[in-house]
Amino acid sequence: MARMTHQAGIALGVGFRVLANSATDSAALVCGDVHLGDDRGLPDLLAFAKSCDVLTFDHEHVPEPVLRELERVGVMTRPDRAALVYAQDKLRMRVRVEELGAPCPRWRAVTAIDHVEAFAGQTGWPVVLKAARGGYDGKGVWVVDSAAEALEVLERAAQAEVPLLVEEKVGFTRELAVQVARSPYGQVAAYPVVETVQRGGICHEVIAPAPGLDEDKAVRAQELAIELAHALDVVGMLAVELFETESGVVVNELAMRPHNSGHWTIDGARTSQFEQHLRAVLDLPLGSPRSTAPFTVMANVLGGADSDVYSRYVHVMAKDPELKVHFYGKEVRPGRKIGHVTAAGDDHGELLARVRDAAAYLKGDQQ
């Protein structure tokens, strides 16, 4: 994310400095002003922040006590701690989003298996267990079919000191996402509502705008995101992940940063989410979120078994000169997001087929 934000910062002519864990981090490879250090730890963040006007994050992993201390010594973080907690802690997010009257799945905090069983007694199995913060084994969401499965998650979460909540498994027709930017001044810009295609808990493709989405529903989703941005006092990009159901939309997750569901904006919107995030956190006027094509479709490129992605990349470029290829400079590991591809045009079905084909070829699934 920081890598692509740096790209946007170059055009804006703003000073952009990155705190990276390692010199081989995606952004550290390309950014002209890199500090190495622990991007979640107070000492390095404090030292780094001294040289910045504004601090923003491309992840949710800076612990709240660290954010609190940064705030105490006068470091300007955007979004600030008070907003970020709702992107960091799913329990607090649920409490607050429900308070605000936004549609949520049924949910409750759980500390014992009885809680899950009682909840599933009302909603039926399967139910979804979520880590409120963090997770274990690199996972934070578990769909469980029975009390036995739930118990296993609870035990491992307790060992890892991860607080849990349970949510009903929403019977959605598809997943949507909507992004808005909000400036400190309170200006907002809403991007078109997109469809996100998830497989195995990973976002594989994004179609912008969501095909066939009822205009009223789309506007209501945008309004919902704007209301949340104002109510939570978000500064920067806010992504609201939604389930579309027969009766409307339901809030799934929030992210307060550029988001995978908005990568299409680099090639498909007048102002990319990365430029927009910078404009917002720097208190500049926001840019137009208008789409530049009827449809823009993005597919994530995942690493496959064969790490030699660059030899396949030539063939993808040769086959589809209209395709935009974005690589993050990451070491290839199976299942890791190492880039994305985008296509724009009139026919979302044809675009989806093209980006899927390219992403699969780059992964090494098709030879």
Add this chain to the structure above:
Amino acid sequence: MARMTHQAGIALGVGFRVLANSATDSAALVCGDVHLGDDRGLPDLLAFAKSCDVLTFDHEHVPEPVLRELERVGVMTRPDRAALVYAQDKLRMRVRVEELGAPCPRWRAVTAIDHVEAFAGQTGWPVVLKAARGGYDGKGVWVVDSAAEALEVLERAAQAEVPLLVEEKVGFTRELAVQVARSPYGQVAAYPVVETVQRGGICHEVIAPAPGLDEDKAVRAQELAIELAHALDVVGMLAVELFETESGVVVNELAMRPHNSGHWTIDGARTSQFEQHLRAVLDLPLGSPRSTAPFTVMANVLGGADSDVYSRYVHVMAKDPELKVHFYGKEVRPGRKIGHVTAAGDDHGELLARVRDAAAYLKGDQQ
């Protein structure tokens, strides 16, 4: 140019290294891999080239003997010396382009005032004197009205050891430019023919495509550029600056690198000239040069008397959220190109008014 090429390189995931004269060079400010040194001198270029697969240039100022030595020791430069000489030396360019049958203004090499007088006797005054290479006082083109004026240029050029040629002043209706990319493999991609609006010898605006340009004339101009690219064995971007006359087009200048007339492609074409240049010099398949809007209009932002451009920038963004602003991170000096702005849409007149307005405001002409 290197700065914007770096931006394109980030998405391609290619290793991009810059040899910059100073740490405050436009590209050096943002690029993650910067070597400081003399970008026109053999020792630094040789040392730098050792760490690169391919060397390319964003200017024409590397002396031919330096290019020859790089070639001799096996450094791959793209375009290579044999092609670059036609972008570096206007005399050799004229000889070769005329040989190829491309339309040129009448011209001749001049070493004495008699040559200019004899030439003007045929074409009439004014005539255009051009430095074949380099120039003096930062200038390389002089429109002269009389033998007395010409003599002054000749004398100062002789002092500076600058070879000259004289060209007729073409009675053009407007100036055009056409860009093509060519790969080592011989693949070419031609961008739409654009109109360039020059004032005081400086390109102020570019309208893509050139409004009302006859379709046949546009295709002939693209074919001309493709023929030149092949004949001169150009690898990378080639810009052909043209005069449009009643009877057709006439070749004015050549550049073998990303060019000011192609800055619109960042926001207005599927593949920017910067990405395309990288694809070409890296022998990757070329991307689509297709426009993404009916018209894209670019205005250069020049420095004005007041260097505080960033305080005006906020107002430009607020006034026109659709505008794309590009700053090069250069110190503001009067008349210096410090950035550009782009707008895209259906009505080129309206777009031109918007970018002119923004560029003038950023310069400080309008308050």
